[in-house]
Amino acid sequence: MAIIIDETTKVLIQGTGGQGTFHGKRNKDYGTKVVAGTHPKKGGQNWEGVDVPIFSTVQEAKDETGANASMVMVPAPFTKDAILEAYEAGIEVIVAITEGVPVHDMAQVYNTLYHRNEDGTFDMSSGPVLIGPNCPGLISPGKSNIGIIPESITKPGTVGLVSRSGTLTYQIMHELNLAGIGISTCVGIGGDPIIGSNFMDIVPKFAEDPETEAIVFVGEIGGTEEQKVGRWIAENIPDTPCVAYVAGFSAPPGKQMGHAGAIVKEGSDGGETAADKKAALEEMGISVGINPSETAQLMIKRLNA
């Protein structure tokens, strides 16, 4: 078991350019079932380098190969349409790696994919699992890798990892790996203001996964999603070892720190700084590291407790 993807997941790749080819081949070599590429003008060709057929549309690729997941590697101006095309074709897992997608596009995508309830919340079961955009994707070590997460620094195990940041995910994975801890699934959700799956969509999946025994989540300044998932964990899975890290303890307010979403808004209601998040999570019984290395050490302690 793993969450969202496993060894049976059949992946098509939207975008057959340099990035799509490089990572498509990498993922396939790792054992991911990459079955097709799509490109509106290249239907019928064989995809050189990845060695799978190219189809003109996602619908065709799905009908012919049984693909149930898509990796979106098209340029930012076309990402909205690519995600919507995969959604309309009934793809169950859409992983959008592309960075720089306009926020209006993502607002449109999100509200198209998911039904908005009367109380303003969304019914996530009404649509596919969307990961990203602007994310490294997800890996279930030994089973499947969709995206750009390096497979060499991790191995199969029982810790679920979910993170808002790409290379920081690798850093934590690396520290866990050095400590002998393997990963059930690692999901990089991305740092944009509007993303498909958030902590609150991933962590409950870990809670239901029999192979995941502990959870690490890696947040950063901006928004209050960390507190939301912390409350959920405290109320629903208080006995599961959970550790968090929040990047940006020394980030000044009002400055966007690289990620579009990583900003402590001036005059915000509070809770958006790393210190606020750490204090709030610790009150909920979740250990929070002050840096990646301490975070891994806390996880080891929790697992050995």
Next chain:
Amino acid sequence: MDLMEFQGKDVFRAHGIPTTPQGQIATTAEEAHRLATEYGAPVMVKAQVLTGGRGKAGGVTYCPDAAAAKEAAEAILGLDIKGHVVHKVLVEKASDIAEEYYLSLLHDRVSKGYLAICSVEGGVEIEEVNRTQPEKVAKVTIDPTAGMTDELANQILDSGAMPAETRDQQVDLLKTLYDGFVAADATLFEINPLIKTTDGRIIALDSKVSIDDNALFRQPEIESLEGPVPPGEMGDDLEAKAKEQDLQYVKLDGDIGIMGNGAGLVMSTLDVVAQAGGEAANFLDAGGGATAESMAGGIAFVLGDPAVKVMMINIFGGITRCDDVANGVLGALDMLGDVTQKLVVRLDGNSADEGRRILEESGHPNLVSASGMIEAAEKAVALAKEA
């Protein structure tokens, strides 16, 4: 990308949002005098800076005649408003104000849509009204796939306790504002104050506009605005220069230059430097796919800041190969020639052994290697204290 008031009003006009009659920019008191004479008094002289609180800081002046406009421009030009020096003022015909309201549209990550904020209490700090009279500040979520209907517009205006007698104009304005907000790829359209003039018109007296940087590829008119904004008006000079070079850079107060690959890792690097007792001079993300060229450009930029005593480079190679990074670092040092600062380099991940070997074999006197980011931070802090 944040726009100044006059640019925001141009965006408003382009999208049919009623605002003040077009004014012009003056960069000298004489120009302000000429414009005021041309427009006919009274006029407003308003500081153009990318920060709020201009009024309180003396950056907005009502001028009954041209001489007063000259005097006001003299006082305002050069003024420092929250670290932003005023280089230009907007001179425009004064409007006769009967009532002041507040209206804004913004992106809302919580509701994954847009938020309309509306209040009959305008012209003041809306945060303050929100604290003291929250019932007078309406916050209504907008579903981007449904858009702004008459019904929703009325609901927003009702919850903001907006007056009934000019309601048709208010509804029209809100719908136009919404269409413009979407069409301009804005993340914020704020009007404070939105006014009713003495002759009963509802217009935007001010504008605060932010446009999504990721969408500038389809907003050529807005993107071209960026050029004429001289450094200094954008806040910090180095940040403005970094922006020109497409660097993800934030200027900070310390003396240790920081570069890493990936925003989260760089933020985390700032954390470990602070925990080691040092202070970062900047945040610079070389990007998830850092190349030799992007490394060289970033290093040159950070070392060009006179505040930087030591630089720490923290790379975790995912797709990025550390041997490429090592060659990039050496290439940058070659190119720069007379570098006086030490560079503490930490490489891990993809081809890290190879990268470390390349740096070691170079024997470059400015390079200090470190294993792990904490060790790198400790070495950088120690070197900064010696320097």
